[in-house]
Amino acid sequence: MNPYWGNNFFTFFSTFVSRIFHGNFFASDEIQIAVLSFVAISCGLIGPFLVLKRMAMFANSLSHTILLGIAIAYLVAASLWGGGFFDLSTLLIGAFVAALITAFFTEGLVRFFRLQEDASVGLVFTALFALGITVVTLFTRDIHISTEAVMGNVDLLQMGDFKISLFLAVLNFAAVFLFYRHFQLASFDKSLAQTLGCRSGLVHFLLLFLAAATCVGAFRAVGVILVLAFLVGPFLTARLFCHRLPWLFFWSSAIGIFASFTGVALARHLLSIYGLALSTGGLVVACIGLFYVVAVFFKWVICAKLFLLGKERCEKELPY
Amino acid sequence: MNFDFLDFFLNPVLRAPTWGCILMCLASSLMGVLIFLRKRSLLGETLSHATYPGVCIGVSVFALLFPEHEEWTFLAVLGGAFLSSLLGLKAIEWLERRGKVRTDAALCFVLAVFFGIGIVAASAMQSSLPTWHKQVQMLLFGQAATMTDMHIAIYGGLALLISMFLCATFPSLQASLFDRDFAMSTGIRVTFLERILFWLLLLSLIVGIRSVGVVLMSGMVIAPAIAARQFSDRLQTVFGLAALFGALSGLLGNYFSIIGSVALSKGGQTLTLPTGPMIVLVGTAFALLSLAFAPKRGLVFRVGRVFAFRFRCLQENILKGIWKKGTLSFEQLKEAHQIPRFSLQWTIWKLIREGWAIETAGRTFQLTEDGRQKAASIVRLHRLWEVYLTEELGLQVEKVHRTAEEMEHILTPEIEEKLTRLLSDPKEDPHRQPIPERPRAL
Numbered sequence: 001m002n003p004y005w006g007n008n009f010f011t012f013f014s015t016f017v018s019r020i021f022h023g024n025f026f027a028s029d030e031i032q033i034a035v036l037s038f039v040a041i042s043c044g045l046i047g048p049f050l051v052l053k054r055m056a057m058f059a060n061s062l063s064h065t066i067l068l069g070i071a072i073a074y075l076v077a078a079s080l081w082g083g084g085f086f087d088l089s090t091l092l093i094g095a096f097v098a099a100l101i102t103a104f105f106t107e108g109l110v111r112f113f114r115l116q117e118d119a120s121v122g123l124v125f126t127a128l129f130a131l132g133i134t135v136v137t138l139f140t141r142d143i144h145i146s147t148e149a150v151m152g153n154v155d156l157l158q159m160g161d162f163k164i165s166l167f168l169a170v171l172n173f174a175a176v177f178l179f180y181r182h183f184q185l186a187s188f189d190k191s192l193a194q195t196l197g198c199r200s201g202l203v204h205f206l207l208l209f210l211a212a213a214t215c216v217g218a219f220r221a222v223g224v225i226l227v228l229a230f231l232v233g234p235f236l237t238a239r240l241f242c243h244r245l246p247w248l249f250f251w252s253s254a255i256g257i258f259a260s261f262t263g264v265a266l267a268r269h270l271l272s273i274y275g276l277a278l279s280t281g282g283l284v285v286a287c288i289g290l291f292y293v294v295a296v297f298f299k300w301v302i303c304a305k306l307f308l309l310g311k312e313r314c315e316k317e318l319p320y
Numbered sequence: 321m322n323f324d325f326l327d328f329f330l331n332p333v334l335r336a337p338t339w340g341c342i343l344m345c346l347a348s349s350l351m352g353v354l355i356f357l358r359k360r361s362l363l364g365e366t367l368s369h370a371t372y373p374g375v376c377i378g379v380s381v382f383a384l385l386f387p388e389h390e391e392w393t394f395l396a397v398l399g400g401a402f403l404s405s406l407l408g409l410k411a412i413e414w415l416e417r418r419g420k421v422r423t424d425a426a427l428c429f430v431l432a433v434f435f436g437i438g439i440v441a442a443s444a445m446q447s448s449l450p451t452w453h454k455q456v457q458m459l460l461f462g463q464a465a466t467m468t469d470m471h472i473a474i475y476g477g478l479a480l481l482i483s484m485f486l487c488a489t490f491p492s493l494q495a496s497l498f499d500r501d502f503a504m505s506t507g508i509r510v511t512f513l514e515r516i517l518f519w520l521l522l523l524s525l526i527v528g529i530r531s532v533g534v535v536l537m538s539g540m541v542i543a544p545a546i547a548a549r550q551f552s553d554r555l556q557t558v559f560g561l562a563a564l565f566g567a568l569s570g571l572l573g574n575y576f577s578i579i580g581s582v583a584l585s586k587g588g589q590t591l592t593l594p595t596g597p598m599i600v601l602v603g604t605a606f607a608l609l610s611l612a613f614a615p616k617r618g619l620v621f622r623v624g625r626v627f628a629f630r631f632r633c634l635q636e637n638i639l640k641g642i643w644k645k646g647t648l649s650f651e652q653l654k655e656a657h658q659i660p661r662f663s664l665q666w667t668i669w670k671l672i673r674e675g676w677a678i679e680t681a682g683r684t685f686q687l688t689e690d691g692r693q694k695a696a697s698i699v700r701l702h703r704l705w706e707v708y709l710t711e712e713l714g715l716q717v718e719k720v721h722r723t724a725e726e727m728e729h730i731l732t733p734e735i736e737e738k739l740t741r742l743l744s745d746p747k748e749d750p751h752r753q754p755i756p757e758r759p760r761a762l
Binding site for chain 1: 435460
């Protein structure tokens with residue numbers, strides 16, 4: 001019996017807090033919140049670099065190609081050591097393969113075939129995704145798995161997913177902590193990075209791998225497309241008010257986590273009160289979008305207020 | 321079940337999907353050329369995803385208002401998709417201009433948020449309107465098989481509309497594509513034209529999602545454009561070829577989808593291969609083949625040209641070497657050129673076959689009369705260029721040899737004649753070496 005059964009938006013939070021204090025955890029809703037929050041943390045750490053390096057659409061491509069990556073990794077893992085589709089090792093190999101083939105083909109088309117970059121990105125990921133769908137459909141003989149890959153299904157999350165998303169969040173945190181300088185240099189000033197002897201190609205690939213791994217972690221929960229909202233949305237929202245990179249990580253993650261809580265609680269509320277079973281992942285993403293709109297509105301209000309106080313102060317408080 | 325290929329065009333059940341796919345892909349690949357040339361290929365990706373919430377909401381509204389007219393659902397699909405992708409376009413523009421967000425982040429954000437809202441709407445339909453939910457799910461990856469003749473009429477009409485508009489506005493379109501400011505100065509209303517083109521782009525995208533699906537539409541839009549661009553620099557030809565490639569990928573994609581589904585559905589189990597991935601894979605195959613094998617621009621031809629030039633340089637250098645020494649052995653040649661034994665052997669074999677050189681006893685090589693003349697003309701070009709560099713351009717004598725070493729392979733007889741006249745037919749180069757006479761005719 002789910003303890004959240006029949007809760008509305010506000011009692012959801014009180015139930016959550018009281019359950020935490022009593023040391024109970026891992027009801028279905030709590031796992032959802034935990035997984036989505038870890039996804040939000042991973043995305044909050046990687047997303048800023050991706051946006052700053054103008055690689056948001058590349059992240060889009062990665063999130064699509066992980067389907068083929070996981071399919072390939074599964075074939076390898078199943079034949080070599082009997083690994084399952086959603087094992088951690090399969091997923092990590094899949095992320096690695098996805099990052100590798102996406103980067104290889106996208107760069108290859110630009111460099112050797114002289115294709116313009118936007119077209120190369122667009123062609124490669126749709127083709128690889130189409131291939132991924134076909135391969136998965138052929139092997140599983142099930143068309144629903146490709147729909148689920150696109151939409152995600154939060155209701156199917158289990159303890160295994162919790163562990164995977166926790167691991168990926170820790171991995172991302174460790175990588176960003178260790179290579180913070182490298183990532184920062186590579187995103188803001190590539191030539192300086194090269195002058196200082198930073199292996200920018202390697203850093204670039206590490207970032208790609210982490211992005212792919214993050215997408216893999218979010219694969220079951222929100223599918224390949226909604227993870228992009230986690231990568232970009234909280235960062236854009238945070239950037240409206242904050243301009244220091246370390247704080248941006250914090251606020252991006254915080255906004256993502258907040259959206260996860262709100263989304264899950266909202267889904268529960270709608271189910272209890274109106275009997276509407278809505279997609280939790282979709283609701284979380286809608287919340288991220290809504291937060292951005294609200295943040296823009298607040299910034300506009302603040303700016304208008306400051307404008308009344310005087311133009312100079314407005315410029316000082318709001319750098320752009 | 322066995323299908324004749326002609327059945328796909330004539331059979332009353334099969335012809336609707338076939339013609340539908342052909343017409344839709346044709347229209348979207350025409351618009352694809354425009355966004356490809358504007359370098360905004362990824363716009364199609366975002367806008368096609370942005371259609372999804374509109375489709376869901378449109379269909380649910382339609383289902384609540386006219387529950388008994390299920391065959392007209394596609395009108396709700398078209399209307400809802402158009403409105404929401406227009407909203408998506410506005411959102412991108414707002415983010416870029418007012419929100420100061422970079423293009424890629426704006427595209428990504430709008431894509432994900434709109435699709436998320438779409439998924440919420442779709443999940444709301446799942447329990448309350450299950451049959452209609454199925455129709456919406458079908459649009460994710462495209463399902464051409466359920467189309468009827470009426471759909472062809474509508475989709476074909478839209479495809480025709482798009483092509484006619486492109487034909488009618490072609491001159492001004494061409495001008496604004498190549499030089500926006502020039503087009504404006506000649507009195508073309510560029511912004512108005514662009515707005516209409518964006519609307520047509522949306523139209524082609526929402527028409528296409530029926531067969532290709534929301535998720536893969538962007539690939540369908542740009543793949544034919546990429547393929548067509550490889551073959552021509554003329555806009556008309558690019559449009560024509562893109563339409564051809566688009567129509568072919570629609571046709572073959574649908575064909576493979578049906579054949580594949582039939583082949584996989586043995587033993588009572590049905591499995592439908594969605595049309596979208598098949599069409600996109602065929603389109604990508606066209607694009608990749610053109611990128612590799614198109615004349616002039618294709619990778620194979622470009623690499624071929626580079627190798628042909630290198631091979632000619634090597635041949636000419638060998639001829640020159642033998643000409644200077646009279647005869648050279650294989651080992652000496654190998655030492656001079658530092659290339660693998662096999663390729664040197666092959667080059668010399670070609671030289672002998674073409675009648676420039678002959679092999680004499682002990683693996684040494686001499687030139688034939690033709691070879692001597694050819695070598696003399698190369699050396700003449702080399703030394704003429706050295707004279708030109710020192711006398712006309714005032715370069716130091718010790719610096720001219722290296723450029724001359726390259727230029728001797730590039731200079732044409734025409735340039736040689738002009739150089740001879742300009743330098744008044746010199747007899748010695750700056751290093752006091754004699755310049756060979758002009759050969760009579762090669």
